[in-house]
Amino acid sequence: MAIFFFQPGGDDTLGRLRKTGVVRIGYAVEAPFAILSDRGEVTGEAPEIARHVVERLGISHIEWHQVELGGLIPELRAGRIDVIASGLFITPERSGKVLFSRPTMTVRQAMLVPAGNPRGLGSYREMAGRSDIAAAVLAGSIEDMLMTRLGMADVRLLRVPDALTGRRAVETGLADALLLSEPSLRWMLSRGEPGRLAVAVDDEQESGLPAFAFRLDEPEFRDAWDDALGAYLGSAAHRAMLGSLGLSWSPPAAKEADG
Incomplete structure (x- = not known):
């Protein structure tokens, strides 16, 4: 039986994956971008697109790896996974560490707040400038980066491992808001107790661009993925x-899609 050893920096990643028949895909649970069902099945926007692309690329099997959001890029760069499929937003900081595919959609930033928005929160920038506000963010998320960039003090940033912990922080008063993308917060709100929480959209922030991520030294693999991705996005099956x-x-x- 042939044994294949992985070495980061190989010049034919797609050929290797076709030969072994397995691609290792990392994800962090954040619905609706990546979801782990009650039956243990991985689904969501990014995994379902990945399934379609992997089939088109001629790879027979996906090995799913659940990783906390902040660990996805280190896992990829260390060679323990081959692709990140988790609705990871494109940012200049991340683009220095990984190659991104074309974005799969545009996403607005938002806040999960108590019903009625009693603190009157309207934007991330406003929150960063108020000394009486505490915000929950997923550690290593785009929201974490944005609030740091806007100058919010670390003492007022509650970094949590997942969205459910962030939601509980708002429900218990530990945080005044959970900062996440609008689709994630709408999904969360639709599955919780009605009337207790609300979603407020930040119209000041630029829309986020979720995408797949690859190692910097594997542009040919990324380009092949992009070709298959481009043929699927916007199709009837995708919609x-x-x-x-x-x-x-x-x-x-068009300008955003070009990076």
Whole structure:
């Protein structure tokens, strides 16, 4: 039986994956981008698109690896996974560490707040400037980066491992808001006790661009993925899949899609 050893920096990643028949995909649970069902099945926007792309690329099996959000890029760079499929937003900081695919949609930033928004929160920038506000963010998330960039003091940033912990922080008063993308917060709100929480959208922030991520030294693999991805995005099958998750197709503008 042939044994294949992985070495980061190989010049034919797609060929290797086709030969072994397995691609290792990392994800962090954040619905609706990546979801772990009650039966232990991985689904969500990014995994379902990945399944389609992997099939088109001629790879027979996906090995799923659940990782906390902040650990995804280190796992990828260390060679323990081959692709990140988790709705990871494109940022300049991350682009220095990984190669991104074309974005799969555009996403607005938002806040999960108590019903009625008693603290009157309207934007991330406003929150960063108020000394009486505490915000929950997923550690290593785009929201974590944004609030740090806006100058919010670490003492007022509650970094949590997952969205459910962030939600509980708002419900218990430990945080005034949970900062996440609008689709994630709408999904969360639809599955909780009605009337206790609300979603406030930040119209000041630029829309986020979720995408797949690859190692810096594997551009040919990323380009092959992009070709298959481009043929699927916006198709009837893609739109139907998004609809099943309560999402709609929001294509990135041409300039955004070009990176």
